Amino acid sequence: MERVPVLKIGEILLVSIQIDMEDQVALQLQEDLAERIVATGVRGVIIDISALDIVDSFVGRTLATIASVSRVLDAETVVVGMRPAVAITLVELGLSLPGIRTALNVDLGIAMLARQDEDIDLLGDEDDTDQVAEPTP
Amino acid sequence: MNDDVQRLPVVTDQDVVRVRQLVRTVAVAVKLSLVDQTKLVTAASELARNTLVYGGGGEAEVSRVHNDRRAGIRIVFADQGPGIADLDLALTDGYTTGGGLGLGLSGARRLVDEFEIDTEPGKGTTITVVKWCR
Numbered sequence A: 001m002e003r004v005p006v007l008k009i010g011e012i013l014l015v016s017i018q019i020d021m022e023d024q025v026a027l028q029l030q031e032d033l034a035e036r037i038v039a040t041g042v043r044g045v046i047i048d049i050s051a052l053d054i055v056d057s058f059v060g061r062t063l064a065t066i067a068s069v070s071r072v073l074d075a076e077t078v079v080v081g082m083r084p085a086v087a088i089t090l091v092e093l094g095l096s097l098p099g100i101r102t103a104l105n106v107d108l109g110i111a112m113l114a115r116q117d118e119d120i121d122l123l124g125d126e127d128d129t130d131q132v133a134e135p136t137p
Numbered sequence B: 001m002n003d004d005v006q007r008l009p010v011v012t013d014q015d016v017v018r019v020r021q022l023v024r025t026v027a028v029a030v031k032l033s034l035v036d037q038t039k040l041v042t043a044a045s046e047l048a049r050n051t052l053v054y055g056g057g058g059e060a061e062v063s064r065v066h067n068d069r070r071a072g073i074r075i076v077f078a079d080q081g082p083g084i085a086d087l088d089l090a091l092t093d094g095y096t097t098g099g100g101l102g103l104g105l106s107g108a109r110r111l112v113d114e115f116e117i118d119t120e121p122g123k124g125t126t127i128t129v130v131k132w133c134r
Helices: A023-040 A056-070 A082-094 A106-116 B015-029 B034-053 B103-111
Strands: A008-009 A012-016 A046-050 A076-080 A101-103 B001-010 B059-065 B073-079 B114-120 B125-133
Touching: A008 A023, A012 A023, A023 B015, A023 B125, A046 A056, A046 A106, A046 B073, A056 A076, A056 A082, A056 B034, A082 B034, A082 B103, A101 A106, B001 B015, B001 B034, B015 B034, B015 B059, B015 B073, B034 B059, B034 B103, B034 B125, B073 B103, B103 B125
Parallel strands: A012 A046, A046 A076, A076 A101
Antiparallel strands: A008 A012, B001 B059, B059 B073, B073 B125, B114 B125
C-alpha cells in the first residue's frame, strides 16, 4: 500500500497528497498525522490537495476527521489548494466541509496558521525575543 | 446506441481507484467539460464504493453513448448484494447504514444527468447513471 509522506517544516507538518488515494491510504494518513502531531508537538498542519482531481465524500470526511483530531491534539489544520471544479462538485455533493479551514495555497495557509498563533514562530526563524538568554561564561 | 463498453470488477479498494481512472479517461475522450468530468468521476467514486461496501462487491461497466444530439457516458454499477429495502430513505441526504456521511447515493444523483436504481431485497442493486456533454 502506498503511503502519503508527512514532512515537518519548522513548526508545521506539511502533507501534499500526490496520489489517487485508496480509502485505506487515507485512513493511514489520518493515523500517521495524529502520531506525528504528538511526536513533534507542532501547532499547525497544512494539507495540500492541489494535485487531487476529485474529493469524494470519503476523502472529505477523512479531511474533516483529521482537522478534528488535530484540534483535540492542539494543532490547527488548514486544507489548501482545492481546485475550482473540486469545490463546485463538493458543494453539489452536499459536503461543505464544516470545521475545516481552507486557504488557496500553501503560503496563505502558513500565513493563516501564523496569524492564529502569533506567539509561535511557525517557520522556526530565529527571533531574539523568544530566546532564553544563555548565561555568558 | 453505444460502443466501447469497458467492464471492471469492483471487489477491492484498489478497484474503486481503477473505476475513477477509467471514468476520467472516458470523460476526457467524450470531451466533457472539466467541471462535468469532476462531477462524474466523483459520482462514480461514490457509487463504486457503495457497490463494494454495501453490495459486497460487483462490477462497473463504462460506455460511451450518444443520441442524435449529444455524446455522453453511461456507467452501470451492479452487485448481487442485499439490495436496498427502503429506496426513498436510502436517497435521503444524511441517511446511512454504513457509518459514512450518507451523501454517497443522494449526492451522486445530484452530480449526474440521469440516475436509475433497480434494486430488490436479497437480489442485489443495479445503478445506471448518464452524464451528457453540454
